[in-house]
Structure formats: C-alpha cells, structure tokens
Amino acid sequence: MINIQKLNKFYNTTKVLDNVSIDIQKGEIFAIVGHSGAGKSTLMRCINGLEDYSDGSLKVNGKEIKELSKENLREFRKNIGMIFQHFSLIQRKTVFENIALPMQLWGYSKKEISKKVNELLSLVGLDTKLNAFPNELSGGQKQRVAIARALTLDPDILLSDEATSALDPNTTTAILNLLKTINEKLNITIVLVTHEMEVVKQVAQRALLLEHGNIIGFDDTEELFLKPDEKMKEFLGETEVVPNVGINIKIYFPKDNVFQSFITKMARELDMDFDIVWGKLEEINTHIVGNMVINIKNEHKEKVLHYIKQHNIIWEVI
Numbered sequence: 666m667i668n669i670q671k672l673n674k675f676y677n678t679t680k681v682l683d684n685v686s687i688d689i690q691k692g693e694i695f696a697i698v699g700h701s702g703a704g705k706s707t708l709m710r711c712i713n714g715l716e717d718y719s720d721g722s723l724k725v726n727g728k729e730i731k732e733l734s735k736e737n738l739r740e741f742r743k744n745i746g747m748i749f750q751h752f753s754l755i756q757r758k759t760v761f762e763n764i765a766l767p768m769q770l771w772g773y774s775k776k777e778i779s780k781k782v783n784e785l786l787s788l789v790g791l792d793t794k795l796n797a798f799p800n801e802l803s804g805g806q807k808q809r810v811a812i813a814r815a816l817t818l819d820p821d822i823l824l825s826d827e828a829t830s831a832l833d834p835n836t837t838t839a840i841l842n843l844l845k846t847i848n849e850k851l852n853i854t855i856v857l858v859t860h861e862m863e864v865v866k867q868v869a870q871r872a873l874l875l876e877h878g879n880i881i882g883f884d885d886t887e888e889l890f891l892k893p894d895e896k897m898k899e900f901l902g903e904t905e906v907v908p909n910v911g912i913n914i915k916i917y918f919p920k921d922n923v924f925q926s927f928i929t930k931m932a933r934e935l936d937m938d939f940d941i942v943w944g945k946l947e948e949i950n951t952h953i954v955g956n957m958v959i960n961i962k963n964e965h966k967e968k969v970l971h972y973i974k975q976h977n978i979i980w981e982v983i
C-alpha cells in the first residue's frame with residue numbers, strides 16, 4: 666500500500682532521510698520510531714505529499730507521490746487522515762463543527778455531513794459532546810474529536826504524528842485502543858510516528874526504527890523487543906548487568922510460552938541450581954514475550970546447552 670524505495674531527503678546540504686526502504690501493508694498498524702530529530706515527521710510528511718523528496722521512490726496505492734499534479738495531490742490527500750500531538754482543533758468551533766469541517770470544504774450536503782459526523786461521534790464515544798467547545802474537553806476527548814475529523818472523508822490511511830505524546834498513560838492506552846478499533850472495524854491502515862516505545866508495544870504490528878535518517882531496525886514488533894540487536898538495546902537504553910563469573914545464558918521466550926515452567930523444569934531434571942540474574946517480560950500486542958539470563962557454573966555449560974537445544978528454545982551465551 667505504501668512502498669518506499671531508497672528514499673533520500675535533504676534540507677539544504679543536510680541529509681535527513683538516508684536510503685529509506687519500507688513497504689507498509691494494507692490494514693496494518695505500522696510504527697515509525699525514533700528520538701527527536703531522527704526524521705520521523707519528515708518521512709510522514711513525504712508520505713502525505715506535504716514534503717518533497719530528493720530521490721528514490723515513494724508510492725501510495727501505486728502512485729508516485731512526487732509525480733502527482735497539484736489537483737491530484739489534493740485528491741490524494743483526501744484519502745489520508747492525520748492526527749497530531751496538539752490536536753489542531755479550532756477553538757471557536759464546537760465538536761460537531763470541528764469534525765464537519767473537512768466535509769464542508771469538499772462541498773458535502775448538510776444531510777451527508779450530519780449523518781457522518783453523528784456516526785463518527787458515536788465511534789469515538791463523544792455522542793454527548795457535540796455542542797461542546799474544545800476548551801471544555803480533556804486531552805483525550807480532544808484527540809477523539811481530532812480522530813473523528815480525520816475519518817470524515819473515509820480515508821484508507823490514518824497518519825498519527827505523536828498523537829498520544831501529550832496524554833497521560835491511561836488516556837494514551839484508551840486512545841490506542843480506539844485506534845485499534847478503527848483499524849479493525851474500518852480496515853484503515855495506520856502509520857504511527859512516535860518516540861514512545863510503550864505506544865509501539867501496545868498497538869504496532871511492525872515497527873521501523875530511525876536514527877539520524879537511517880533505518881536501524883525494521884521488524885515485527887515482537888521480534889524487535891524479544892530479540893533486540895545492539896542498536897535496539899542502545900535505543901531502549903537497556904543493558905543487562907550480569908555476573909562476570911560462570912556462564913551467562915540468555916533465554917528468549919516467544920509469545921505465550923510459559924517460561925517459568927521451563928526454567929524450573931530444567932533445574933529439576935538436571936538436578937542443578939542456577940541463578941536467574943536478569944529478566945524482562947513485556948506485553949506486546951496483548952502477548953507476553955520476554956527473556957531471562959541465567960548464570961551457571963562453567964562445568965555445567967555443556968549439559969545445560971544440550972538440554973536447552975533439545976527444547977527448541979532460542980538462546981545465546983552473553
């Protein structure tokens with residue numbers, strides 16, 4: 666649905682996107698992750714044609730964005746909804762009027778507008794707030810209005826630029842759940858730009874990690890967290906502190922694997938004690954994944970590795 670090939674983007678002489686290639690599939694929730702200044706917003710703005718790119722290809726539904734005429738670009742943008750960190754609502758308009766705005770601009774009839782806005786108010790859970798003004802709403806409610814407004818023209822794609830960054834954790838979860846519902850019910854592809862790993866874990870099926878305009882990771886979300894490479898660990902600010910005596914073995918537990926029983930079973934069957942020196946469990950897309958480091962005596966290495974290998978466990982000596 667969104668095919669990006671060897672995309673480069675410069676601001677003057679500074680390269681802000683460096684050889685970026687990704688394919689975003691129809692119907693998925695895809696996250697573009699990175700620290701501030703990594704190039705995430707630039708990439709997002711290239712996707713909706715707000716920003717030109719220097720070279721490479723960026724196709725949405727088979728159309729090369731930089732080849733679109735002004736008129737076609739306007740039509741193309743109709744198909745992409747956008748939400749932002751600070752909601753971008755018009756303060757002197759009511760909730761209803763804010764949501765109705767894109768349809769008014771495209772000349773829809775009052776009847777069509779009223780039907781659509783009421784449907785969307787119900788979808789985002791704001792039926793009772795249609796006459797409220799933005800300053801009478803909480804942050805989460807404001808974002809719900811913005812989401813409804815982004816959906817008025819029935820887009821195929823919803824781009825979210827740090828949409829939960831100004832919200833507290835509970836509200837963030839509620840908004841992410843709403844995005845999930847929209848993704849499932851309306852089959853809308855969602856691309857999230859975020860610097861928050863929690864957001865990625867909660868909703869994204871795949872994620873792209875950007876650093877200084879370069880892709881440093883690109884995988885299924887579970888894989889990224891389950892088996893982070895060095896760059897990802899650095900990104901997460903995560904290093905295991907493990908003993909420098911004996912052998913440290915890291916054991917990975919893919920989703921829904923009941924790992925406690927594996928560790929205790931191994932201890933029992935090998936009649937051996939070992940120390941669990943590091944461990945981490947994550948809930949990713951409602952699945953539990955994680956890893957754990959055990960420390961064993963040097964002389965037990967062969968026996969333990971033999972046992973682990975027999976059980977099809979993902980592991981590494983660290």
Ligand code: ADP
Nearest residue numbers: 676677681699700701702703704705706707708
């Ligand atoms: P992110 O969204 O990951 O925080 P951005 O895409 O906003 O990053 O910015 C990537 C880099 O491009 C940054 O170094 C930023 O300073 C620079 N940049 C962004 N917009 C412009 C612009 N309009 N002109 C010049 N440099 C820009």
